[in-house]
Amino acid sequence: MWALRAAPARLRARPGPSGRRAASSSSRPAAAARALVYAQHGEPLKVVELKNLELKPLGRSDIRLKILAAPVNPADINMIQGTYAILPKLPAVGGNEGVGQVLEVGSAVTTVKPGDWVIPADAGLGTWQTEAVISEEVLVGVPSDIPLLCAATLGVNPCTAYRMLLDFEKLQPGDSIIQNAANSGVGQAVIQIAAALGLRTINVVRDRPDLQKLVDRLKGLGAEHVFTEEEMRKPEMKDFFKNFPRPRLALNCVGGKSSTELIRHLGHSGTMVTYGGMAKQPVTASVSSFIFKDIKLRGFWMSQWKKDRSPVQFKEMILSLCDFIRQGQLTAPVCSEVPLQDYQVALEASMKPFVSSKQILIM
């Protein structure tokens, strides 16, 4: 968290535009930012508040940046609710992803200069604020010739999709993969990166009123097949696999029955990677699927990957993803741009089921 890494003073509330208290007493007037802060865990609409924050002075290794755009991701919501695996010290600024523009750098900063774009190198930085002072080591530069919304949504979902497609099975063009929650941010990135790599995709979504519209949109992104959870359970699927290669990789963001179906359709010696649990139910697999079908069940967490790897490896991945973006193979998810002050609209929309549009806070 940008907030978490600082002394609590950084979260000291400053008087807002209508405030009557005097400004900070430091010799040089401290820069101020507006930020979405929560002082306790709970329902986001109740606990998140827009506040004025004082920025810490720029240190030798610090970067002062203007945040340009930051999405509202499911993990952000779970962190506020207090149900996520890692939780910030409170009070905290919400948001883990986003893109900022460098305004000023400390004397020891070497990797970026004013005007450059940067994204967080790690989860937990607190991106829902207009401006921030952050250590160079937790930021990574990104090319500024890609669309703003791509940059704002690059650091988590496309990275998760890319790593899961590359790190678990050695896939060749023509191999197939299967995923549930295919309409999620990660799911859409999986569809596009898989298509760019020549992989064939089976995409599972929940049934919904405007299903055909969703199917068309995912196919437009490069999805080869889109099925509902119900269709996946029908006996006809057996016929489908007579003419389609069994998936070597399954990507599971749901758990419960949905993951049971993925395992059932997975090919011999295939891997299922679990990266989310929307159904709030565990993953269950038969003993015989392990012994006789040799399935492999794994998990993936982008934050852990970033912790275990060097910034150089992260940067390499970002540049590969930017190549996909420049070639038109990877686009930002369908987004709704919401001005920061309308954050309640964004929070509410992000928690509704079947909302196919990612909420992006524009600062």
Add this chain to the structure above:
Amino acid sequence: MWALRAAPARLRARPGPSGRRAASSSSRPAAAARALVYAQHGEPLKVVELKNLELKPLGRSDIRLKILAAPVNPADINMIQGTYAILPKLPAVGGNEGVGQVLEVGSAVTTVKPGDWVIPADAGLGTWQTEAVISEEVLVGVPSDIPLLCAATLGVNPCTAYRMLLDFEKLQPGDSIIQNAANSGVGQAVIQIAAALGLRTINVVRDRPDLQKLVDRLKGLGAEHVFTEEEMRKPEMKDFFKNFPRPRLALNCVGGKSSTELIRHLGHSGTMVTYGGMAKQPVTASVSSFIFKDIKLRGFWMSQWKKDRSPVQFKEMILSLCDFIRQGQLTAPVCSEVPLQDYQVALEASMKPFVSSKQILIM
């Protein structure tokens, strides 16, 4: 199956000692064997019969051998019951493991000579017979300076234990592993090989009337800790792990709740390998254990390993295991030697719960 690989004629019943039919009409009297045959799947005590079988003539690449000893393993029982993943064509000779002595070799046989000991290179050979004619390619020589019962039980359980300890996690001396069904044939081999490799073991068994006797016996084999399934679920286990390294590897032969406990105690990024499902219940793991604890769930099947590897690799493993045996680090499981004609005693005992003694048919 030795029987399966031959023409059905090989299973043609010959008149028994009291039979009145004439012997085979071939120009040279065919050699005969007594064998435990089943013509249909069902309860082993009902469908298995001791019959006389005619042996096929010795071909250029064949070996005629006298079977010395062959165990009754759970997989043998499941095959007869028809519940195993691979099933022989019927009628079939029971048994998948055992040791034989070469009596005669075909002119093209190069790997063994009369007097040598051999074991099946693969599952499904049908070892419950006094004598057999088998292709050289499905047999592997074993040193005859190891105890007979070690040789008879070497090809499946110690191999399974050895591979699971070596192939899934790179374990170092001092690392710990956890296993359920610790008293099974594989379990006992795991205890001994792990101790020989300097690994620390947590061994889970079902509670039983003579528990202390079992605990003492497993500790005598090298088990560091032995707990019952019930003890594993107690909150005290948390204290235990304050002074004991979290296991990097779990070996699951049970499934259901027992495997849930193994996963719970597994260390970060650890692997659980499932090789059996005694509880007849699936393996269940929480989504968070995959994502945040990075657990890996795999399966192991010795038959598949043998299919995927060369005879040279199998032979290498056999020789490594024989070194453990010669150094007193690996012994045969507690065995009850049963003469072939008393096979019903052996079949019955092998299906009783809590029988700690492996039934070995002596031909």
